[in-house]
Amino acid sequence: MLSRLVVALRAKVFEKVNGDNAITFPNDQVGPDRFEELYGHPAANGRSRGAGLSDLFWYWLSPGPEVHQEHLEAGPRYDDVARATRTFLAGPGDALAAAATRCTAKVLDEMITEPVTHVRLRDLMMPVWAEYFYELVFGEPCPREARDLIVGHADDVVTSLKCTGLRHPARRARLTRYLATRLADVRHPLPETLSPTEQVHYLQGTYFNTAVVQMSEGMAHLLLALAQHPEAAQRVDDDRYFAHVLDETFRLYPLFGIAHRITTADISLDEHTTFPAGSVLCFNYPAYHATGYPNPHEFDPGRWEHTSARTAHHIPFGIAANRPCPAWRLSPIAMRAATREVLRRFTLHSSVTHTRSLPSRGPCLLVRDGSVPRRRLVLMRVRDRWEDVWRSVVQLVLGTVMVLHAHRLRLASRYFETHQHQEIP
Structure with a gap:
């Protein structure tokens, strides 16, 4: 109950940050039947300039939010960056899946050694996707030093985004310095419209922040749903059924809460x-x-047997007309391979509350012998309820602190005041 009240209060705080010109949809004026029509309108293409909420997101995404693909304004630089990202994320499906299987196996071999292991699923999956996207960018296995830097950076970003901890710029800067020494080693050309410093920030923000965070969050939701619905876990070797499970996971637990756009006309x-x-x-x-x-509000993969994701109210990767997620093809391929590797080794059990924001990071038991550790599940449930209380208070306090700090720094506003001639659609 407390967590729901805190979430609602945080939403009100963010609405205030946006100011009086912010409107949330669907609403009475634009219902779900016209939601995508408005989202895809050509004039709904502003991204950061002119939104109070941009200062907050830039604060969370630093360093380099001004070249983050999702926050660039429409124009030649956005097109150049988007083209480079598509190139890095492309490849044969079999190769993309094999890399996900290999990276998952490597991390599980290192981290899970007991018959029954308590994990936080997001924490478990972050090293997997750090390894994975390092290979996509550099075309070689990820050194442990680099993996630790990537995980430390990505965890710091998502922890501050969820207001469960403050951000630590020095921790993020360590990865920035490392990537600055590796620009010449990437597999594909970097965006030509970016300076070398901006290219470093592009790599850090796109692959070692957004990609690692979103894939780890997505896998945490997927594995937690399978832990709590074992009948679904038993059928994931069926490609068609797995697609239904993934659609239902993304429907019920979308990675984006609210996406904002600024009208340019x-x-x-x-x-x-x-x-x-x-x-x-x-x-x-x-x-x-x-x-x-x-x-x-029920988790029901079976609903997709007779419902098309193309025509339903279902936009897990955004919409094609307005900056869809560039990993819309890669993500299902890699997540399917990683999920099957996890389930090949373990049965999953969890008794925690599964929410979209998942500030708990997805507590779960990984069991090798197929048994059901009932006593540990009871203790997990009690601990989750207690953590939910104090974590909600922490989120409210730290969220307010960061909103105020971001408002004082005004990172986005100052950038556009200084670069009046740039980023104009």
Whole structure:
């Protein structure tokens, strides 16, 4: 109960950060039936300039948020960066899957040595994706030193994003310095419109922040759902059924809470619905994903047997008309391979509350012999309830501190004041 109240209060704080020109959808004016129409409108293409919330996201994503692909304004630099990212993430599906299997096996061999091991799933998967994206970028196995730097950086970013800890710029800077020595070693050309320093920040923000964090979060949700629905876990070798499990996981636990866009021109959907230029449009993924389904808050992969993800209220990777996630193809391939490698070795059990934000990082028991550790599951449930109470208070306090600090630094606002001639659509 307390956690839900804190989440609601944090949402109100973020709305205040955005100011009076922020509007969240779906709402009474633009319902779920027109959600994607508005999201895909050509004038809903501003990303950072003019939104109060941008100062907060830039604060969390530093260093280099000004060249982060998701926060670049539309134009030649965005096109150049997006093209480079697509090149790095491309490749034969079999090779992408084999790399995920190999990296998962390596980390599990190192980290899981007991018959029953308590893990936090997000923490378990971060080294996997650090290894994986290092290989995609550099075309060679990841040294342990580099893996530790990547995991330390990515964990610091997501911990501050979830307001369970403050950010540590010095920790992030260690990875920046390492990547600066490796620019000549990447597998593909880096964006030509970026300076060498910006290219370092591009690598750090795209592959060793966003990619590692989002894949680790996605796997934590997927494995936790399978731990709590063993009947689904037993069928993941079926490619078609696994696709249903993944669709349902992303529907119920979307990685994005709210994506915001700034209108660069007036948008008139009809004679009664107009949004002036400079409006901040906030697209609420969980609310949208909860519309158009029977029993929307239940985990039910079977619903996809008769429902097409293409036509349902389901946009786990965004929409094609407005900056879809560049890993929309890679992610399902790699997650399927990693999941099967985990389940080949262990049965999963968890008694914790599964929420979209998952600040608990996904407590779970990995069991080698297939037994059910009931006593440990009871203790896990009690511990989770207690952690939920104090963690909610921590999130509220630290979230408020960081909102105020970000407002004082004004990273995005100052950048655009200084670069008036750049990043203009």
